[in-house]
Amino acid sequence: MNNLFSLYVLNKKQNNFLIFSSIIALVLLLIRVKITHSFYLLFLIWNLVLAVIPYIISNFIKIDLSIKKYNFQNLFLILLWLLFLPNTFYLITDFVHLNHNNLIQFCFxxxxxxxxxxxxxxxxxxxxxxxxxxxxxxxxxKESTLFIITISFLCAFGIYLGRFLRFNSWDIITNPFFLIESIFNCLFENETWLFTLGLGTLITIVNLIYIKLKSNN
Incomplete structure (x- = not known):
């Protein structure tokens, strides 16, 4: 009973932080639009929406409570989750749009x-x-830690496909053959490996630290 209560409180705090951080981001964006009269960074809203999708899907997967049951629904949700998960960490690459001569604008x-x-x-x-x-x-x-590491590097590779090759999560349905061909070709590029290893390491460290802190609580 105490564990269930602790889990409820912890999840409530997490959801509150999700809402708070999202609202802060949206408010700052609206302030920028108001001050600059520019809609340039409004695409961030769409990127954040895409980041919400895998979080929602993961909670549906949790309902079944056993990914050892390899039924169609679980497999479909897991594959869907994997396709959209890179969108959560993709937002870090939006710093490429940080380009201003004005120091105040740059800082904001x-x-x-x-x-x-x-x-x-x-x-x-x-x-x-x-x-x-x-x-x-x-x-x-060890197996659960390997899962974290594998997923983190897969996310980094997915982000590379999105940022540099400009693929989207749904291209696996709308343009699968070109996607597969592009993935095969980019595996021979040093840029692919450098980006994937660098960002994958960062995502791995962040996730392992979070999992560790959460388990301690």
């Missing part, structure tokens, strides 16, 4: 992009944590 946009990145990362961490809890229940610590 840096804070704005940071707020969206934090919100996106938190959606991603909670989403992975939700699935990790199930894996940790049925498998060993």
């Amino acid at each position: 946009d840096f804070i704005l992009l940071s707020s969206f990145t934090i919100a996106g990362f938190y959606f991603g961490m909670l989403s992975i944590s939700t699935i990790h809890q199930q894996i940790d229940f049925f498998y060993t610590k």
Whole structure:
């Protein structure tokens, strides 16, 4: 009973932080639009919406409570989750749009992009944590840690496909053959490996730290 209560309180705090961080990001963006009369960074809203999708999906997967049941619904939800999960960490690459000669504008946009990145990362961490809890229940610590590492590097590779090759999550349905061909070709590029290893390491560290802190609480 105490564990259930603790889990409820913890989830409530997490959801409150998700809402708070998202609202802060959106408010900052609206302030920027009001001051600059520019809609340039409004695409951040769509990127944040895409980051919410895997978090929602992961909670539906949790309902079944056992990913060892390889039924169609579980497989479909897991594959869908994997396709959309890179969108949560993708927001960190939006810093490429940070380009101003005006110092005040530069600082404000840096804070704005940071707020969206934090919100996106938190959606991603909670989403992975939700699935990790199930894996940790049925498998060993080493296997559940391997899951975190694998998912993190897959996310980094997915982000590379999105940022540099300009693919979207739904291209696996609308343009699968070109996507597969592009993935095969980019595997021979040093840029692909450098980006994936660098960002994958960052995502891994962030997730492992979060999982560790959460388990301690």
